[in-house]
Amino acid sequence: xxxxxxxxxxxxxxxxxxxxxxxxxxxxxxxxxxxxxxxxxxxxxxxxxxxxxxxxxxxxxxxxxxxxxxxxxxxxxxxxxxxxxxxxxxxxxxxxxxxxxxxxxxxxxxxxxxxxxxxxxxxxxxxxxxxxxxxxxxxxxxxxxxxxxxxxxxxxxxxxxxxxxxxxxxxxxxxxxxxxxxxxxxxxxxxxxxxxxxxxxxxxxxxxxxxxxxxxxxxxxxxxxxxxxxxxxxxxxxxxxxxxxxxxxxxxxxxxxxxxxxxxxxxxxxxxxxxxxxxxxxxxxxxxxxxxxxxxxxxxxxxxxxxxxxxxxxxxxxxxxxxxxxx
Amino acid sequence: xxxxxxxxxxxxxxxxxxxxxxxxxxxxxxxxxxxxxxxxxxxxxxxxxxxxxxxxxxxxxxxxxxxxxxxxxxxxxxxxxxxxxxxxxxxxxxxxxxxxxxxxxxxxxxxxxxxxxxxxxxxxxxxxxxxxxxxxxxxxxxxxxxxxxxxxxxxxxxxxxxxxxxxxxxxxxxxxxxxxxxxxxxxxxxxxxxxxxxxxxxxxxxxxxxxxxxxxxxxxxxxxxxxxxxxxxxxxxxxxxxxxxxxxxxxxxxxxxxxxxxxxxxxxxxxxxxxxxxxxxxxxxxxxxxxxxxxxxxxxxxxxxxxxxxxxxxxxxxxxxxxxxx
Numbered sequence: 001x002x003x004x005x006x007x008x009x010x011x012x013x014x015x016x017x018x019x020x021x022x023x024x025x026x027x028x029x030x031x032x033x034x035x036x037x038x039x040x041x042x043x044x045x046x047x048x049x050x051x052x053x054x055x056x057x058x059x060x061x062x063x064x065x066x067x068x069x070x071x072x073x074x075x076x077x078x079x080x081x082x083x084x085x086x087x088x089x090x091x092x093x094x095x096x097x098x099x100x101x102x103x104x105x106x107x108x109x110x111x112x113x114x115x116x117x118x119x120x121x122x123x124x125x126x127x128x129x130x131x132x133x134x135x136x137x138x139x140x141x142x143x144x145x146x147x148x149x150x151x152x153x154x155x156x157x158x159x160x161x162x163x164x165x166x167x168x169x170x171x172x173x174x175x176x177x178x179x180x181x182x183x184x185x186x187x188x189x190x191x192x193x194x195x196x197x198x199x200x201x202x203x204x205x206x207x208x209x210x211x212x213x214x215x216x217x218x219x220x221x222x223x224x225x226x227x228x229x230x231x232x233x234x235x236x237x238x239x240x241x242x243x244x245x246x247x248x249x250x251x252x253x254x255x256x257x258x259x260x261x262x263x264x265x266x267x268x269x270x271x272x273x274x275x276x277x278x279x280x281x282x283x284x285x286x287x288x289x290x291x292x293x294x295x296x297x298x299x300x301x302x303x304x305x306x307x308x309x310x311x312x313x314x315x316x317x318x319x320x321x322x323x324x325x326x327x
Numbered sequence: 328x329x330x331x332x333x334x335x336x337x338x339x340x341x342x343x344x345x346x347x348x349x350x351x352x353x354x355x356x357x358x359x360x361x362x363x364x365x366x367x368x369x370x371x372x373x374x375x376x377x378x379x380x381x382x383x384x385x386x387x388x389x390x391x392x393x394x395x396x397x398x399x400x401x402x403x404x405x406x407x408x409x410x411x412x413x414x415x416x417x418x419x420x421x422x423x424x425x426x427x428x429x430x431x432x433x434x435x436x437x438x439x440x441x442x443x444x445x446x447x448x449x450x451x452x453x454x455x456x457x458x459x460x461x462x463x464x465x466x467x468x469x470x471x472x473x474x475x476x477x478x479x480x481x482x483x484x485x486x487x488x489x490x491x492x493x494x495x496x497x498x499x500x501x502x503x504x505x506x507x508x509x510x511x512x513x514x515x516x517x518x519x520x521x522x523x524x525x526x527x528x529x530x531x532x533x534x535x536x537x538x539x540x541x542x543x544x545x546x547x548x549x550x551x552x553x554x555x556x557x558x559x560x561x562x563x564x565x566x567x568x569x570x571x572x573x574x575x576x577x578x579x580x581x582x583x584x585x586x587x588x589x590x591x592x593x594x595x596x597x598x599x600x601x602x603x604x605x606x607x608x609x610x611x612x613x614x615x616x617x618x619x620x621x622x623x624x625x626x627x628x629x630x631x632x633x634x635x636x637x638x639x640x641x642x643x644x645x646x647x648x649x650x651x652x653x
Contacts, residue, residue: 122628122632126632126635127635128632128635129585129631131389131446131585132575132579132585132627132631133628133631135572135575135576135579135627136579136624136625136626136627136631137624137628138624139572139576139620139621139623139624139627140620140621140624140625140628141624142620142624143617143618143619143620143621143622143623144621146617146618146620146621147615147617147618147621150615150617151617248617256450256453259450260450260451263447269446269447270444299461299466301457301458301461301466301564302458302461302462304457304458305454305455305458305459305462307454308450308451308452308453308454308458309451309455311447311450312437312443312447312448312451312452312455315441315447316437316441316443319441319442319443320441
């Protein structure tokens with residue numbers, strides 16, 4: 001596609017830029033879905049129901065933030081759901097030998113970071129394409145869970161461990177939701193307010209240029225894989241605690257939902273652009289769609305059609321619009 | 328260049344030979360011709376899909392919707408078979424291939440006309456296709472007794488000692504080998520992925536080439552959908568669930584570069600056979616089938632590492648003598 005870019009006579013004012021941004025469009029969609037849901041079902045506008053609805057996306061969104069940075073830098077990690085499975089299996093195995101809650105948290109995070117380091121080493125150390133590497137490690141990590149567990153399940157997590165996935169901080173505000181909000185702020189600061197964040201954008205736009213500007217491209221990417229692994233560990237702790245058991249098929253297929261969430265949030269799948277607020281709104285959109293359709297008794301697989309169609313149309317519609325305007 | 332490709336496939340062939348030798352040393356029955364034909368027949372759907380996927384990957388794209396396409400087309404022809412039991416099987420095969428082609432074209436159009444990244448397109452259509460199966464059937468299964476005998480007979484029918492399913496895979500390997508090496512379209516696939524800018528200057532429409540790659544992949548997935556459903560005599564929402572990653576794995580193991588432009592039909596065939604042999608050997612050598620996922624994961628990683636080493640050495644030194652002279 002050839003594009004001609006002309007220099008505008010007048011720059012857009014900041015307010016205009018905000019209004020026309022992807023995030024505002026997405027916010028309108030979110031509000032629209034919220035309003036439609038509250039008309040469609042009498043059970044929607046209920047504090048506890050809405051609180052339950054947040055569990056649909058909090059764990060996925062935690063990983064989505066780290067994934068957003070990774071995708072902006074031009075890489076991808078498809079092994080995140082498998083890391084959840086492996087970390088959860090490791091925690092389950094630790095429970096059987098009597099490890100306490102603190103130990104479980106350490107194990108969950110450690111497994112996440114180790115898996116992230118393994119991905120990071122293969123991609124940055126050996127210079128391999130991340131999409132293939134993580135398809136491989138995805139089978140490997142989940143495969144190890146299958147070897148350890150087979151068709152069995154780990155249970156018997158200590159009662160205190162249940163707090164991470166089932167606890168409430170205040171009234172209807174769950175621990176997971178608070179954690180989600182804190183992580184969102186941390187990632188927004190990292191990406192939008194630090195040198196590290198600028199480096200991530202620079203790498204995504206032009207890795208060679210970034211290298212020649214003195215950015216340690218390999219190291220930054222390695223850290224991003226570590227962060228993605230770490231967030232998968234955090235999500236594994238929350239999910240395992242919420243479910244109270246571990247099976248090797250835990251979080252199966254989440255990697256695609258997480259990538260969908262990131263892309264829906266306006267992150268360019270080819271790297272170089274995207275924002276954390278966008279991903280936050282996308283998380284809410286996906287959570288609201290799933291929850292609203294659930295209240296209307298729509299089966300899960302039909303919701304996945306909606307998510308799939310949403311993914312394609314949010315990218316296709318602006319392009320169709322601009323093609324139509326040019327014609 | 329030709330030499331490197333040859334050695335890479337030779338390497339894989341040697342690896343397959345070693346695996347077979349190890350199995351044979353303890354379980355000689357596994358390597359009898361009779362059993363090997365069973366293994367080949369069992370791997371045929373993977374071979375077919377891997378060929379389609381290879382062509383897509385050659386053009387710098389990826390098709391994650393193949394398994395969903397297979398499942399949806401399989402369900403459609405199963406429903407057609409119920410609705411019109413008298414429909415001759417060749418018509419069923421045309422419907423399956425045609426329907427798969429349409430689904431592939433849909434992917435291709437989104438990639439070509441709207442320039443949406445292929446991974447996003449096929450991620451989306453993957454969930455949409457699977458969801459459509461549910462919409463068609465409301466989650467019900469189509470079972471063996473609802474299909475006609477003729478519908479189920481085709482993949483098993485014996486020609487010269489091999490089932491039709493195997494023959495289709497063999498024909499596909501020969502046909503696509505010729506297509507890839509002896510036609511302008513075949514060369515265009517390599518050119519579009521190897522260097523899209525140069526391809527454009529050479530008069531190749533890269534977008535349209537990618538469109539044809541998706542169309543071929545869709546057609547193969549549709550045909551395989553009929554074969555799969557009739558062979559296992561059952562159609563449901565989760566047919567071949569997660570199989571798209573096995574297909575990509577077969578390509579990667581077969582030396583197809585995910586960056587586009589490098590890969591052969593023989594490579595895809597060998598990659599598929601490697602995975603097929605392992606899948607069939609595990610129960611024989613008494614390893615729990617739960618190991619299979621980890622083994623194919625490791626195989627992918629090892630294959631990528633080996634391929635990367637092979638790619639690194641040749642470089643692009645055209646004027647080697649001149650360079651040494653200075």
